Amino acid sequence: MVVWAHEDISADRRHRRTELRIYLRTAHIAGGVTWLVTPLIRHVAIHIGAVGEVRARDVHTIPTPRMGGLGMLIGFAFAMIYSSRIAFTTGLFENNNQEWVILAGAVLICLLGMADDLWDLDWMLKMAGQLLISVFVAWGGLQIISLPLGSLITASPSISVTITAILIVASINAVNFVDGLDGLAAGIVAIGGVAFAAYSYIIARNSPSYASMATLIDVAMVGICVGFILHNWHPAKLFMGDSGSMLLGYLITCASIVMTGRLDPASIHASVYLPVFMPILLPILVLFLPVLDMCLAIVRRLSHGQSPMHPDRMHLHHRMLRIGHTVQGAVLILWGWAALIAVGSIMTLFFKVHYVLIGFVIAVVLLTVATMYPYLKRRLPEIAAENQSYASARRRARHSFDESGDGKKRRP
Numbered sequence: 001m002v003v004w005a006h007e008d009i010s011a012d013r014r015h016r017r018t019e020l021r022i023y024l025r026t027a028h029i030a031g032g033v034t035w036l037v038t039p040l041i042r043h044v045a046i047h048i049g050a051v052g053e054v055r056a057r058d059v060h061t062i063p064t065p066r067m068g069g070l071g072m073l074i075g076f077a078f079a080m081i082y083s084s085r086i087a088f089t090t091g092l093f094e095n096n097n098q099e100w101v102i103l104a105g106a107v108l109i110c111l112l113g114m115a116d117d118l119w120d121l122d123w124m125l126k127m128a129g130q131l132l133i134s135v136f137v138a139w140g141g142l143q144i145i146s147l148p149l150g151s152l153i154t155a156s157p158s159i160s161v162t163i164t165a166i167l168i169v170a171s172i173n174a175v176n177f178v179d180g181l182d183g184l185a186a187g188i189v190a191i192g193g194v195a196f197a198a199y200s201y202i203i204a205r206n207s208p209s210y211a212s213m214a215t216l217i218d219v220a221m222v223g224i225c226v227g228f229i230l231h232n233w234h235p236a237k238l239f240m241g242d243s244g245s246m247l248l249g250y251l252i253t254c255a256s257i258v259m260t261g262r263l264d265p266a267s268i269h270a271s272v273y274l275p276v277f278m279p280i281l282l283p284i285l286v287l288f289l290p291v292l293d294m295c296l297a298i299v300r301r302l303s304h305g306q307s308p309m310h311p312d313r314m315h316l317h318h319r320m321l322r323i324g325h326t327v328q329g330a331v332l333i334l335w336g337w338a339a340l341i342a343v344g345s346i347m348t349l350f351f352k353v354h355y356v357l358i359g360f361v362i363a364v365v366l367l368t369v370a371t372m373y374p375y376l377k378r379r380l381p382e383i384a385a386e387n388q389s390y391a392s393a394r395r396r397a398r399h400s401f402d403e404s405g406d407g408k409k410r411r412p
Contacts, residue, residue: 018088019088019201022083022086022088022089023197023201023215023216023219024219026079026082026083026216026219026220026223027079027219027220027222027223027226028223029075029078029079029082029223030075030076030078030079030219030220030221030222030223030224030227031075031222031223031224031225031226031227032075032223032227033074033075033078033079033227034071034072034074034075034076034223034224034227034228035075035227035228035230035231037071037074037075038068038071038227038228038231038238039231039237040071041067041068041070041071041238042065042068042231042237042238044067044070045065045066045067045068045117045238046065048118049118050065050066050067050114050117050118050241051063051064051065051066052064052065052066052117052239052241064236064237064238064239065238065239066117066238066239066240066241066242066243067114067117067118067238067239067241067243067244068228068231068232068238068239068240068241068243068244069110069113069114069117069240069241069242069243069244069245069246069247070110070114070243071227071228072110072224072225072227072228072240072244072247072248073106073107073110073243073247075220075223075224075227076103076106076220076221076224076247076251077103077106077107079220079223079224080099080103080216080220083216083220084099089212089216092212092213092216097140097141098140098141098142098213098258099213101137101140101141101142102137102142102217102251102254102258104137104140105133105134105136105137105140105142105250105254106247106250106251108133108136109130109133109172109246109247109250110243110246110247111243112126112129112130112133112242112243112246113241113242113243113244113245113246113247114241114242114243116241116242116243117241117242117243123307126242127169130168130169130172130173130246131165131169133168134164134165134166134168134169135161135165137164137168137254138160138161138164138165138168139161142164142254142257142258143157143160143161143164143257144160144163144164144167144257145160164257167253167256167257168249168250168253168254170291170294171249171250171252171253171287172245172246172249172250172253173249173294174249174287174290174291174293174294175188175189175245175246175248175249175252175287175290176242176245176246176249177290177293177294177297177315178289178290178293178294178315178316178317179240179244179245180315180317180318181234181317181327181330181331181334182232182233182234182235182236182327182331183229183232183233183234183236183331184317184330184331184334184335185240185244185245185248185290186225186226186228186229186232186240186244186248187225187229187331187335187338188287188289188290188334188335188338189221189225189248189249189252189287190221190222190225190226190229191335191338191339191342191343192252192287192338192342193218193219193221193222193225193252193255194218194222194342194343195342195343195345195346196214196218196252196255196256196259197215197218197219197222198346199259199346199349200212200214200215200218200255200259201215202349203259213258214255214256214258214259217251217254217255217258218252218255221248221251221252221255225248228240228244233328234327234328234331249287249290252287288337288338288341288342289316289334289337289338289341292316293315293316296314296316297314297315300314316334317330317331317334320333320334320371323371323372323374323375324374324375324377324378325374329374333367333370333371336367336370337367337371340360340363340364340367344356344359344360344363347359
């Protein structure tokens with residue numbers, strides 16, 4: 001019995017090592033292909049005129065080609081095709097068209113983004129296209145079947161399609177809103193993808209039927225983000241454009257729906273019961289900064305009587321630059337905030353809540369100091385000079401008052 005138990009443990013460890021190697025290889029393939037084809041995509045974008053002109057709200061100062069999402073799509077497609085041929089993951093693609101529906105939706109959403117990169121589509125037309133593609137994907141089998149409302153409630157097909165489409169469209173536009181600095185959107189989504197991959201990998205050990213595909217999508221998404229950042233770091237040679245930001249928002253939501261949309265809480269251990277409540281919360285937690293930026297922008301624009309899609313220079317990254325950060329510094333700090341929210345949301349699976357809370361508070365303090373440092377560095381000397389000037393003025397006023405009082409006393 002002891003020998004058999006030892007053999008089972010050894011087999012389980014070998015199985016997990018095999019899983020990790022395949023996931024890492026998938027990420028390398030996705031990232032490598034994206035890195036290789038991106039220079040070619042750049043030349044194609046310049047040739048067909050997909051070049052972003054400098055607008056009033058833009059940070060860049062020279063026209064830069066966009067449409068980098070096409071390279072990311074190619075990298076993702078290669079990773080999925082490779083995974084469908086590997087013995088360990090081929091079972092995820094057999095007798096199940098969900099994966100191919102996701103890939104088809106990725107192609108469609110990227111094509112819609114490419115059209116916007118070329119012709120600057122009207123926002124209502126673009127939104128309609130996003131909704132149609134989201135409904136297509138939902139009808140193809142990618143749906144949130146159960147809703148975590150107190151207990152697990154099975155939703156009707158129409159409600160499932162509606163909620164799925166809303167989630168996909170919201171995530172697409174959230175990533176699009178935050179794509180304003182070189183490397184910012186790709187880095188935030190990569191950080192979220194790492195958190196998703198860790199989360200879904202844990203779930204896969206208890207409910208492997210759906211979470212493994214989520215992990216596969218996550219690691220491929222992280223790979224294409226890293227491969228693209230190598231060309232998109234400031235000063236960027238190529239922008240991802242709407243073709244890239246829409247693709248990333250689409251993929252990260254698809255991964256979360258695959259991971260939790262059909263999860264049966266009875267099949268998982270109590271220590272990971274939290275995923276039952278994640279179909280709606282997880283994209284918001286991982287995409288906290290993009291969602292926050294999007295909500296603030298919508299409220300700000302509606303309060304001024306403008307369209308929710310009206311561009312301006314009041315996004316979070318614009319405010320970071322106004323404080324005094326460089327482009328690279330602003331991106332790194334925003335990555336830090338994204339990591340705090342994304343990684344912090346899964347740390348409760350490994351550590352006690354009060355430990356996580358202590359670490360969270362310390363990280364918030366450090367990131368707040370880093371965020372405000374340029375402002376404080378510039379403002380503190382100004383405050384000191386203002387205080388010194390105020391003190392000098394008070395001394396002069398007191399001296400004048402004393403002299404005036406002495407003069408009155410000397411008069412007969």
